[in-house]
Amino acid sequence: MEVPLVTHEVGQYSVYPDLTEIPKYTGTLMPLNFMAVKEDLEKKGLIDKAPQYLQASGKLAAILYKEEIERALKTPGISGFQLLDLHDFPGQGTALVGLLNAFWESKGILTGEEFREFCAPxxxxxxxxxxxxxxxxxxxxxxxxxxxxxxxxxxxxxxxxxxxxxxxxxxxxxxxxxxxxxxxxxxxxxxxxxxxxxxxxxxxxxxxxxxxxYRNRWNVWVYPSSVDTKWGDVKYTRSYDEAMALLKKGEKVLFNSDWRTLQGIEGKFVPVFWSPVHFPNQAGTMGVLCNPTHPALADFPTDMHTDWQWWDLNINSTTLVVDSLQGGAPVVEMVDNFVHNRRLASLYEGRVGEGKLMLATFDLQTALDKRPVARQMLYSILNYMNSEEFAPTQLEGLDKIKDIFGTARNQKQSAKGIY
The missing domain is CATH 2.60.40.10 (Immunoglobulins)
Structure with missing residues (x-):
């Protein structure tokens, strides 16, 4: 090329609002958008999760910005790249795309030193x-x-x-x-x-x-090439009716409904683009949120947020809206976007009658010989379910979501595309 080629506004990965910013608005502007999110979380009993939502979505955004910037730097002949901004842009549709907040302050996602590992002279x-x-x-x-x-x-x-x-x-x-x-x-x-x-x-x-x-770092994951998966006394099913019948008998049940026929939110690896307020018709999640020390994940190394090893599980999934469930507990949550603030999960446990349930909405069945991440997740879940640590609390409301299983026909874009 005979003229400079600069990529324009790369990334624009949205981060969940940092509600601690609200008191910082002491001038003529009021953060009505952040105040509305806070009020909604308080109404739904989720306000304590706001810092976790910020961290989980922010860490994922930072990982993706690193990938975008490095791909530009690894392209011979490219003249440069532009971010929309390093800080949030509150002027149009609540575009929380910054690694810094609207006041040019840290969100606690990553340090300047960490940013300079992949964006420096x-x-x-x-x-x-x-x-x-x-x-x-x-x-x-x-x-x-x-x-x-x-x-x-x-x-x-x-x-x-x-x-x-x-x-x-x-x-x-x-x-x-x-x-x-x-x-x-x-x-x-x-x-x-x-x-x-x-x-x-x-x-x-x-x-x-x-x-x-000058230095730079990357994470990669290594899994055993063969895994001795022990089912023990765990019963596996993809059928809601069979799961309920087994639970009624007091069985341990891994209910892994086919994500292609599950009503919910399309499984995504990336968070919402730019602004879910301005572009409301997006799949709408903002990344994984989990407790890495949960015994169900003891054999599945992870941080509390999405990283590249979650790609296969996320794209082969449908995220479940669990607002109607009471009791039990999510093992792997998905952060909802701040327009909706729904309770979302991909892995959920609970006691149903005398039975014990683990509900997984990512694919733990198909082509496991070619999907080491899914195979390892299954191995970790089964080890937990066959241990004395698997003692979930009572779960109510499963009957209210019966109709979401096996009734959809989900279509998906190419799994090779990041979106």
Whole structure:
């Protein structure tokens, strides 16, 4: 191209409102939008969850902004990128797309230092094909670097290390004689066989430029290539009627309704775009919210928010609206957008009569030999259900949502597309 090419307003991933901002409006403007969200949460008994909604949606937005920015930096010939803004834009339809709030203050999502890992004058980069592996595979990545600093860099060294829970799995160094202005590709390779990872694990890959503060990090997940799934006395069904009959007999039931026929909200990996007020016809969720220490997730490494290992589960799901359920407890929630503030879940447990129920609305049945994340989630759930820790509280209202199971015909866009 003979003219500069700059990508325009990338990302625009919405973050749940930070209701602690309300008292900061001491001038002529009143935050009526935030006040309305607060009032709605108070009315629904969800106000205590507001900080978790902010963190879960914010962490996901930061992950996606990192991906957007790095894809731009890894594109040879591109001249730059624009964000809509680093801070929220309250002037048109409540566009909470900022990693900072409307006052240019931190939302507690990530620090300036963390942001500069992937958006700085010099950014170490990796190019690798996927974020999920089994331990009979090898992690391979190409080392790259983008240099928009003051000077071309001579006789540099890039160092990499892969760790799991602070334990080093491998490390190496790559010399770089010259790092010119712009994109520098093909600088070296990382290759690490993953057989040493015997349990489901989150790995961190760190790449740094020796003698400088420039470094960057990525998460990847490794799962066992074969899993000895023990069903024990858990009964599996995709039928509501069969689930209720089994529960009536006092059985442990994993009810995994087919998401393609489940009425609810389309399963998404990304949060709502820009403003759900201005663009109301969106699927409308804002990411996973869970407790990583819940025993049902003991064999499924996760943070409290969405990260790339949730891709397969989220896109092969329908999110359940659980406003009509009383008792029990969600294991994996989805954050609703701030226009609706509904209680949403993808994994929910409860005692129904003398039976014990685990309701999962992501696909835990199809092609598990090709879906290691779903297979691992099933393994973790079953280990929990077959333990003494599986003692859910009484659940009421399941009969009120009977008609949502098996009655829809959900169509989905290509799973390869981020939207």
């Amino acid at each position: 010099v950014v170490p980069l990796l190019r690798f094909p996927k974020a999920v592996y089994t331990n009979n595979e090898t992690f391979e990545a190409q080392i790259e670097l983008c240099n928009y600093g003051k000077d071309e860099l001579k006789n540099s060294t890039l160092s990499w290390e892969i760790t799991a829970d602070g334990r080093s799995l491998g490390k190496g160094k790559t010399p770089a004689a010259a790092l010119a202005f712009g994109h520098n590709g093909g600088l070296g390779k990382i290759s690490l066989p993953l057989q040493q990872v015997t349990n489901a694990s989150k790995l961190e890959v760190c790449l740094s430029l020796d003698g400088t503060a």
